[in-house]
Amino acid sequence: MxxxxxxxxxxxxxxxxxxxxxxxxxxxxxxxxxxxxxxxxxxxxxxxxxxxxxxxxxxxxxxxxxxxxxxxxxxxxxxxxxxxxxxxxxxxxxxxxxxxxxxxxxxxxxxxxxxxxxxxxxxxxxxxxxxxxxxxxxxxxxxxxxxxxxxxxxxxxxxxxxxxxxxxxxxxxxxxxxxxxxxxxxxxxxxxxxxxxxxxxxxxxxxxxxxxxxxxxxxxxxxxxxxxxxxxxxxxxxxxxxxxxxxxxxxxxxxxxxxxxxxxxxxxxxxxxxxxxxxxxxxxxxGMAEMGMKSPIFHPGPVEPQFGPGRYLTFEGFSVDHTGKQHYLDATVAYRETCLRVIEYLRRYGYDDYQIYLLLSCAPVQGHIAGLVDVPNACTTLGVPMDIFGFDIRPEVEAKKMDMGKCAFTSDRMG
Known part of the structure; x- marks a missing residue:
């Protein structure tokens, strides 16, 4: 053909x-x-x-x-x-x-x-x-x-x-x-x-x-x-x-x-x-009647960055927020706390919080719901691929702060 x-x-x-x-x-x-x-x-x-x-x-x-x-x-x-x-x-x-x-x-x-x-x-x-x-x-x-x-x-x-x-x-x-x-x-x-x-x-x-x-x-x-x-x-x-x-x-x-x-x-x-x-x-x-479809379905393709299961450093979060308030099986609160755990951890290497926030938004991290039934706490996880960094972020390796520069801020916050 x-x-x-x-x-x-x-x-x-x-x-x-x-x-x-x-x-x-x-x-x-x-x-x-x-x-x-x-x-x-x-x-x-x-x-x-x-x-x-x-x-x-x-x-x-x-x-x-x-x-x-x-x-x-x-x-x-x-x-x-x-x-x-x-x-x-x-x-x-x-x-x-x-x-x-x-x-x-x-x-x-x-x-x-x-x-x-x-x-x-x-x-x-x-x-x-x-x-x-x-x-x-x-x-x-x-x-x-x-x-x-x-x-x-x-x-x-x-x-x-x-x-x-x-x-x-x-x-x-x-x-x-x-x-x-x-x-x-x-x-x-x-x-x-x-x-x-x-x-x-x-x-x-x-x-x-x-x-x-x-x-x-x-x-x-x-x-x-x-x-x-x-x-x-x-x-x-x-x-x-x-x-x-x-x-x-x-x-x-x-x-x-x-x-x-x-x-x-x-x-x-x-x-x-x-x-x-x-x-x-x-x-x-x-197709809608045949599939009983009420929302879209997708079949993932074969292309994905290759990080093995052992190459993620995974953080846990629970539905107790950063003020200490207890929430009931709230996965949103848990995932927000999971993100904060990553930010707190990666500060050790010299990154500003906003740099880490940006990175978590766009890097190929893996977010999952771990548990939604163990009252009162939902548990979520966030896996950060270790191989995206040019240095070792494993917990057992001593963290060394580096000059990480800064992301772009507004003109009134520069300098």
Whole structure:
């Protein structure tokens, strides 16, 4: 069988503002028209901007992270009409490759300011910070976190098909109820539709305004379609099975990551990048009923950084928080405490807390739930691959503090 060049279904322009590119959108809505059509069973390349649409720069200041405009996140490429797809079908997405652009071989990891997005540990680390990562083939390293180098498990953070009008209404209803329930707490528990900076592909006028009023934010993943799940194992060779809710599926993809830890704990925590994803899209007729599908399924691919079981230093955390307060089987509290145990340990080598926070967000760490039944404490673990460091971090080896420099901070914290 002869081979032919893989078609690029959509290109992006790294030098053009994202809102001016008609093949992108930053809300989920069924009325956003497809930017292109892909045949059932076709392999295509799709180009993507980084999730901020180019707001973050390769420099030594975190002012851009502090000031990032979250009403403009995420810029997804699509939607794509997939021929023959109908509601009730399943779209099989086979991820064949993901690569950074040759002309932009770098990515970034950020700690968002607690007043603008925050992160998993923002009560303790409220300030914006940033690390730039340089790509060398499959490996990456950073001038902002020295003596660390590892292979990336490169993947898309967001894959999903458009919701139907009924599903979109259900999303907005249940999330608005959550916002109302927490109205007096001061917590940001969900983001409602936001007309400001809405981008709806080629839509203008009334349709664009409607998308602004109704369109679901792309920040959370949702059970009906997947979306922003940030699952690091959706890498090359993976198969993802997505529910289809509208004719043509209206598939979109974006938020490409060179690497990510389990949890992406700093929110902007992967190594975010612009790049090209190669996928094969196939329609499984009546797949939702056949599979009893209520949320996406995936089959991991064969590509993963190779750290043997004995090459992780694993830390434990429990649902007793850092103030000493006891929580009942709270895995979130336990995982937060597990992350803090790693930060406390790696300080011994001269790293600043923010450098470690950034590293845990993007390095190939392994997070697991160890126990959820032994009242009152949930137990979680976090395995740090020892071989990503240029020195020995085993507990029995004496720790020597080194000059680890610093990550990028905002201009008012430099010096």
């Amino acid at each position: 002869g081979l032919k060049e893989i078609r690029t279904a959509m290109k992006v322009d790294l030098n053009k503002p994202a809102p001016e590119q008609k093949g992108l959108h930053n809300r989920w809505h069924p009325d956003i028209s497809p930017c292109a059509t892909i045949k059932n069973g076709e392999v295509v390349k799709i180009e993507c901007l980084d999730w901020t649409g180019g707001q973050i720069k390769n420099n030594d200041s975190a002012d851009d992270v502090r000031n990032v405009d979250l009403t403009r996140a995420h810029y997804l490429t699509g939607p794509f009409e997939v021929e023959s797809a109908q509601p009730g079908d399943v779209l099989l997405v086979e991820i064949q490759d993901v690569q950074p652009f040759q002309e932009q071989p770098w990515g970034f990891t950020g700690v968002l300011d607690a007043k603008n997005g925050g992160g998993f540990l923002d009560e303790l680390y409220p300030n914006a910070a940033k690390a730039i990562w340089d790509f060398e083939g499959i490996f990456c390293s950073s001038r902002h976190i020295p003596h660390v180098r590892f292979a990336g498990l490169i993947h898309p953070g967001i894959l999903g098909c458009a919701p139907s009008a009924e599903i979109l209404a259900e999303w907005n209803k249940r999330e608005s109820e959550l916002i109302t329930a927490y109205a007096d707490s001061g917590k940001v528990v969900a983001k409602p539709p936001e007309p400001a900076n809405v981008h709806a592909g080629s839509a203008e006028g009334d349709i664009k305004a409607k998308v602004g009023r109704e369109g679901a934010r792309t920040i959370p993943g949702r059970p009906e379609h997947g979306g922003n799940c940030d699952i690091k194992n959706l890498s090359r060779g993976s198969k993802v099975y997505l529910p289809v809710h509208v004719p043509g599926a209206n598939f979109s993809v974006g938020d490409l990551h060179f690497s990510q830890g389990d949890g992406e704990i700093s929110f902007c925590g992967a190594i975010e990048m612009a790049g090209i994803i190669t996928v094969k899209l196939s329609v499984i007729k009546s």
